[in-house]
Amino acid sequence: MAEELDIARLRHVRRPHFGRIAAIVAILIVAFLLVRAFAHGKIDWATTWEFLFWPTILWGLFNTVWMSFVCMAVGIAIGLACAVAHASTNPVLKGAAIFYAWFFRGAPVILQLLIWFNLALVFPTLGIPGLFEFKTVVVITPAVATILSLGLNEGAYVSEIIRSGMLGVDRGQYEAAKAMGMTNGTALRRIILPQAMRIVVPPLGNEFIGLVKMTALASIIGFGDVVRSAQDIYYSNAKVIELLMVPTFWFLVVVTVLTLGQRVLERRFGRGFGTGGAR
Amino acid sequence: MTRADGNSSVTPVVSAVKVGKKFGGHQALADVTMDVMPGEVVCIIGPSGSGKTTFLRCINQLESFDSGGLWLDGELLGYRRVGEALHPLSDKEIAGQRRKTGMVFQRFNLFPHMTALENVTEAPVQVLRRRRDEVHDAAMLLLDRVGLAHKAGAYPSELSGGQQQRIAIARALAMQPKLMLFDEPTSALDPELVGEVLAVMRDLASSGMTMIVVTHELGFAREVGDRVVFMDQGRVVETGTAAELMSDPKEVRTRNFLKTAFTRG
Numbered sequence: 157m158a159e160e161l162d163i164a165r166l167r168h169v170r171r172p173h174f175g176r177i178a179a180i181v182a183i184l185i186v187a188f189l190l191v192r193a194f195a196h197g198k199i200d201w202a203t204t205w206e207f208l209f210w211p212t213i214l215w216g217l218f219n220t221v222w223m224s225f226v227c228m229a230v231g232i233a234i235g236l237a238c239a240v241a242h243a244s245t246n247p248v249l250k251g252a253a254i255f256y257a258w259f260f261r262g263a264p265v266i267l268q269l270l271i272w273f274n275l276a277l278v279f280p281t282l283g284i285p286g287l288f289e290f291k292t293v294v295v296i297t298p299a300v301a302t303i304l305s306l307g308l309n310e311g312a313y314v315s316e317i318i319r320s321g322m323l324g325v326d327r328g329q330y331e332a333a334k335a336m337g338m339t340n341g342t343a344l345r346r347i348i349l350p351q352a353m354r355i356v357v358p359p360l361g362n363e364f365i366g367l368v369k370m371t372a373l374a375s376i377i378g379f380g381d382v383v384r385s386a387q388d389i390y391y392s393n394a395k396v397i398e399l400l401m402v403p404t405f406w407f408l409v410v411v412t413v414l415t416l417g418q419r420v421l422e423r424r425f426g427r428g429f430g431t432g433g434a435r
Numbered sequence: 436m437t438r439a440d441g442n443s444s445v446t447p448v449v450s451a452v453k454v455g456k457k458f459g460g461h462q463a464l465a466d467v468t469m470d471v472m473p474g475e476v477v478c479i480i481g482p483s484g485s486g487k488t489t490f491l492r493c494i495n496q497l498e499s500f501d502s503g504g505l506w507l508d509g510e511l512l513g514y515r516r517v518g519e520a521l522h523p524l525s526d527k528e529i530a531g532q533r534r535k536t537g538m539v540f541q542r543f544n545l546f547p548h549m550t551a552l553e554n555v556t557e558a559p560v561q562v563l564r565r566r567r568d569e570v571h572d573a574a575m576l577l578l579d580r581v582g583l584a585h586k587a588g589a590y591p592s593e594l595s596g597g598q599q600q601r602i603a604i605a606r607a608l609a610m611q612p613k614l615m616l617f618d619e620p621t622s623a624l625d626p627e628l629v630g631e632v633l634a635v636m637r638d639l640a641s642s643g644m645t646m647i648v649v650t651h652e653l654g655f656a657r658e659v660g661d662r663v664v665f666m667d668q669g670r671v672v673e674t675g676t677a678a679e680l681m682s683d684p685k686e687v688r689t690r691n692f693l694k695t696a697f698t699r700g
């Protein structure tokens with residue numbers, strides 16, 4: 157009994173976090189070694205700094221950014237259509253959506269880029285014979301080939317992400333929406349998709365970040381992205397690593413901005429769900 | 436138009452004639468026939484799995500049925516009659532028919548991403564294309580009617596079960612339905628919250644709303660129900676006034692059910 161009374165007076169000691177301390181020490185050591193290596197290594201940081209805001213680099217950065225947004229927009233439009241088609245009771249629509257995702261997720265992106273870019277070899281002209289026709293080599297510029305290949309490829313991934321989001325919405329929500337007299341379209345737009353967004357935003361942000369970096373592949377078909385700009389410069393001045401650090405820096409900046417944007421969206425669509433959600 | 440009892444001159448709000456429904460090989464509804472007259476409150480009781488939910492879902496066409504016919508306010512549900520054939524209605528036409536009924540679910544099914552007020556205004560704005568400001572005032576009146584005007588800005592996750600169900604009732608009323616369907620509206624609630632929901636329903640019944648209520652609250656059925664229908668194994672076993680059915684059931688199955696229901700409650 158005396159012991160029980162005594163216990164109220166004793167001090168509560170915090171649990172020691174040995175793991176955290178060890179991790180901090182390890183990280184500091186690695187960081188120190190890395191910084192030292194790069195500081196003494198054969199990188200001329202002044203050159204990197206000099207080219208960071210070089211006009212052709214900024215132009216390439218602009219191309220990378222707009223291309224990413226356009227491809228993502230195409231991907232979301234197609235992905236949404238496919239996700240809805242997949243959930244449809246119409247077996248033809250459903251089959252088409254499944255085939256689409258299978259095909260564009262299956263073939264490597266680099267092949268899709270090359271195939272679109274070389275479409276002229278298969279179809280020398282595009283259009284409806286007699287009405288209008290274009291020479292394929294004129295229509296399919298590097299930018300168009302990139303939009304087609306990355307956009308269509310992205311659509312396949314986004315459709316699966318949106319589909320999983322829709323499956324995550326309770327069945328009772330469809331029923332309540334229908335019982336209120338909503339058509340399928342209204343129920344999707346107002347009730348199902350806004351709730352699916354909460355589940356969809358984190359993996360979609362992930363996709364977008366992956367896509368931004370994937371645009372660098374488009375340099376192989378001659379699209380003037382930021383990597384291509386850096387390469388053009390080091391071909392003439394031979395400062396290879398210094399110039400590769402330039403797009404690296406810019407990619408980190410873009411990805412950081414996108415990550416912040418993702419947080420904002422998560423909060424917006426988390427409203428009413430307790431997590432992440434002030435009003 | 437076919438009616439269960441041919442002698443009435445008033446159009447029933449609901450007229451079910453030999454409605455049948457199978458899930459796979461399982462007969463969930465068999466020859467369910469009943470009329471519900473304007474202003475009437477019909478309570479459906481019966482053991483779990485007897486087809487009560489399925490019947491309500493057929494009335495607002497969340498479920499299709501395989502045989503028989505259902506009329507809502509004199510209008511054949513789900514089909515258009517052309518000569519001797521019945522042609523199924525389009526998604527849009529069915530949505531139009533559903534507007535006449537309001538449904539209250541056992542698990543509330545409020546829209547979690549919308550505030551209480553937005554839940555109530557959503558369908559009038561999106562489905563009836565009414566102006567948002569005009570709908571707003573009517574919605575506030577409805578929230579006030581269920582005693583929750585002060586919770587207009589709250590999200591469902593911030594409300595108790597009883598409050599959520601009252602919002603769900605207000606949401607259904609916002610479409611000005613001719614008929615309200617309740618599927619065990621108090622079964623998912625903590626016992627102390629049942630009363631507040633029943634009070635709203637009692638108020639609704641006395642305002643003259645036509646209601647079909649699936650419930651295990653026999654007290655409510657006795658007090659508010661004009662008629663009580665006992666269902667078992669997909670069939671209507673017995674129908675009568677609440678007093679008749681509960682004090683003097685004719686069928687053995689009804690008697691047994693009431694006995695277990697009372698000893699349980």
Ligand SMILES: Nc1ncnc2c1ncn2[C@@H]1O[C@H](COP(=O)(O)OP(=O)(O)O)[C@@H](O)[C@H]1O
Pocket residue numbers: 458461462463481482483484485486487488489490
């Ligand atoms: N979607 C469904 N698929 C298959 N069987 C179902 C489905 N819905 C209901 N049933 C079956 O139909 C019968 C009636 O169910 P229900 O109408 O929910 O009964 P109650 O509401 O009276 O408990 C039950 O046997 C149930 O298992």
Ligand SMILES: [Mg+2]
Pocket residue numbers: 487488489619
């Ligand atoms: Mg049920």
